[in-house]
Amino acid sequence: GEDVEQSLFLSVREGDSSVINCTYTDSSSTYLYWYKQEPGAGLQLLTYIFSNMDMKQDQRLTVLLNKKDKHLSLRIADTQTGDSAIYFCAERPILTGGGNKLTFGTGTQLKVEL
Amino acid sequence: EAGVAQSPRYKIIEKRQSVAFWCNPISGHATLYWYQQILGQGPKLLIQFQNNGVVDDSQLPKDRFSAERLKGVDSTLKIQPAKLEDSAVYLCASSATPSGRDTQYFGPGTRLTVL
Numbered sequence: 001g002e003d004v005e006q007s008l009f010l011s012v013r014e015g016d017s018s019v020i021n022c023t024y025t026d027s028s029s030t031y032l033y034w035y036k037q038e039p040g041a042g043l044q045l046l047t048y049i050f051s052n053m054d055m056k057q058d059q060r061l062t063v064l065l066n067k068k069d070k071h072l073s074l075r076i077a078d079t080q081t082g083d084s085a086i087y088f089c090a091e092r093p094i095l096t097g098g099g100n101k102l103t104f105g106t107g108t109q110l111k112v113e114l
Numbered sequence: 115e116a117g118v119a120q121s122p123r124y125k126i127i128e129k130r131q132s133v134a135f136w137c138n139p140i141s142g143h144a145t146l147y148w149y150q151q152i153l154g155q156g157p158k159l160l161i162q163f164q165n166n167g168v169v170d171d172s173q174l175p176k177d178r179f180s181a182e183r184l185k186g187v188d189s190t191l192k193i194q195p196a197k198l199e200d201s202a203v204y205l206c207a208s209s210a211t212p213s214g215r216d217t218q219y220f221g222p223g224t225r226l227t228v229l
Contacts, residue, residue, distance in 0.1 A: 004156070031215075040222070041222055041223075042118070042205055042207075042220030042221050042222045042223055043157070043205070043207075043220040044220070045217050045218070045219075088156050088157075090156070101159050101162070101170055102147075102157075102159060102218065104156030104157050104158070105156050106154070106155055106156050107155075107156055
């Protein structure tokens, strides 16, 4: 089955870049997602990438995918205090027959210091 | 556009009691999901509905958990009887279709504490 792993904590200074890493195990075609969860709130989709892509950029966010190593990263440029949250990596394999279950990592707590 | 609504936001019960959670998805969304998020972990899918039919309930502990979406809109998740290990946040999400391209929108969750 699918397994998604992330480091637990990351601390950066305001204005620096943050890089959050994730590894996944599924070998089939898959969607890979980054979600943000602020305290007491649900999950907010930040961006996603399909496994046949190498990179996707959306304003301050850059997603890089290394398919050979099954490694996904999320780079946040010019990190702000409002970026402090838990970031979840998730994958969703493209399967015939429907279902398409999301499997989440354990989340990375990003702390932005002044 | 209104988001996914859930109630209650918080619930405290004693073990062996029953509890029910309610979810109202985004209007027009055919696919509805219930996730369990234990503290320090990522969400885990419990059940997925397509309209009022179950697509995936492979990780739902069916001896104590049940869920329904009778009219293909609102959904309820029930736990009977609750155990200590059921303490978690229960998240409801919806998407227009089950496709991976369609965003899953999450509600704020119901935090359950079982004493």
